[in-house]
Amino acid sequence: MKRRSIFLNTTAMLGFIFLYAPIISLIVYSFNKSKLVTVWGGWSLKWYTELFNNEQIMDAALVSFNIALISASLAVVLGTMAGFVLSRMGRFRGKMILSGWITAPLIMPEVITGLSLLLLFVAMENMFGWPAGRGTGTIIIAHTTFCMAYVAVIVQSRLASMDETLEEAAMDLGAKPSSLFFLITLPLIAPALISGWLLSFTLSLDDLVIASFVSGPGNSTLPMVIFSKVRLGVTPEVNALATIMIAIVAVGVLAAMYQMRRQTKLSSGQE
Amino acid sequence: MSISSGSAWVNKSASGMARYNLFRRVNWGRLGVIAVPGLWLGIFFFIPFLVVFKISLSESAIAVPPYSAMFEWNLEDAYATFKLNFGNYLYLIEDDFYLDAYISSVKIAAVSTFFTLLVGFPIAYLIARSKPSLRVVLLSLVILPFWTSFLLRVYAWMGFLKKNGIVNEFLLSTGIIDQPLIMLQTDFAVYIGIVYTYLPFMILPLYTALEKMDLTLLEAAEDLGSRPYQSFFLITLPLAIPGVIAGCLLVFIPAVGEFVIPALLGGSDTLMIGRVLWDEFFLNRDWPMASAVAIVMLVVLVLPIMLIRNAQGKEEVHS
DSSP states (O other): OHHHHHHHHHHHHHHHHHHHHHHHHHHHHHTBSSSSSSSOOOBOOHHHHHHHHOHHHHHHHHHHHHHHHHHHHHHHHHHHHHHHHHHHSOOOTTHHHHHHHHHHHHHSOHHHHHHHHHHHHHHHHHHHOOSOSOSHHHHHHHHHHHHHHHHHHHHHHHHHTSOTHHHHHHHHTTOOHHHHIIIIIHHHHHHHHHHHHHHHHHHHHHOOHHHHHHOOTTOOOHHHHHHHHHTTOOOHHHHHHHHHHHHHHHHHHHHHHHHHHHHHHHHHHHO | OOTTOSSSSSOOSOHHHHHHHHHHSOOHHHHHHHHHHHHHHIIIIIHHHHHHHHHHTSOBOSSSSSBOOSEEEETTTTEEEEOOOOHHHHHHHHOHHHHHHHHHHHHHHHHHHHHHHHHHHHHHHHHHTSOHHHHHHHHHHHHHHHHSOHHHHHHHHHHHHSTTSHHHHHHHHHTSOSSOOOOTTSHHHHHHHHHHHHHHHHHHHHHHHHHHSOTHHHHHHHHTTOOHHHHIIIIIHHHHHHHHHHHHHHHHHHHHTOOHHHHHHSOTTOOOHHHHHHHHHHTSOOHHHHHHHHHHHIIIIIHHHHHHHHHHHHHHHHO
């Protein structure tokens, strides 16, 4: 056992270094005074001030934030319904097709999703005059569509692992379907809804390909601006932006981790 | 079965009974829950493919939008024309460029999936065999990069791999090499990028499979004189196969259609079909050709994967 552990620990350690070295280098070089990535010019917050003074990036960040907020919320509503269709609706005509539609966005290459939605929007505009032009609205529709698939899968697995006796008891006691849902089922699946919302928010905030297809002129999201900057080479402002985003995510994940550890301790203490 | 067996608020009696109920009294709540996501996906997920298929059969034109109309009619002389153009598909077959791009995408995705498995397995194994309290920490460390921006993680490798980047500077300073290696804008960089960004997708299913494993099997094997590597190949690996398959699919599927990684890390000769479609659309503005590429990609790459996944799902239900 011991000998194997040494080999295993080294390879796994190398794996973790592989995972974190690029992220750490981004953080370190965001504080670099010199513009050259490999030359260390001393510590400085210069790139952070440049970042906050860069109107293009700040505007795009606001646009992306709004889109992510709305898309994630819509995706949670639609995705929860879809999750119920997958796990609690019994059989009905067309269930196979609908289940296929619900999970297919998960494996669809982004370029295809983006192209097909753009062509749909163009065709619809020609036929009904809606959506007039493309912009935030069309990006929200596109993001909602692919994010709801993730929410549906999360909600479905939560419903599948849930104790149904509570719902049965409520129904035996005469609860109406609507009160059953809002008083019993919804609180029980709330953790799944929260993680679904957070995942959708992140996915929407991060999407470059689909947004590039369905956005109109003058409606650049944050990833689109980053991509156009980064294509020309490494830019220290983007390092600063990355550091801020990583810090936010790290705080969130650490908080979730702390919560989980506490729960593990509580449950193991009870045993 | 008790009266309220199965799901509570849905009348989940025998299906014949349910259909009978549907005729007598429409259950609006149930209908709404099915119809709302159904309509949304029908309009924004299914119909778009029909539109793509339609446009793949039209001709590129200098117009807004830049393709010819399939159906035209002239009321005055009561003359209707219906034009189908298979030229895009013919061109796809005739020009080796597209075939090469499809093959090269599958090759790049397959090779990187294999390396992701090689890197991911020891990590997943270590996590599955560590103490529960440490497990949570290590799992969070694996998931943390997944929550940070994909684009920025790919970008981080640009600073690492470029000619005067961190890797080259390090190797030069230690004297391992005297000339900087050309790594950025090569296929090698694309492999690294895919392995790096999709590693969490590989580790999590592997971990789930390894964690479920019954460790007494290994003890039994050891008692019977099996060497550690024999136990690994004869017991651990076969039991981890479901995780290996799930992880490989989770990496391979998105990697085939990848655009960002080849665009930022790959060279101009790195052929991947997602990038070809992007260039066809954004650079050549040839919407019909881009649509034809998408349809072929859908039929050749996506549909088989969906069928495999379906078959897998059914197997799980049976077992």
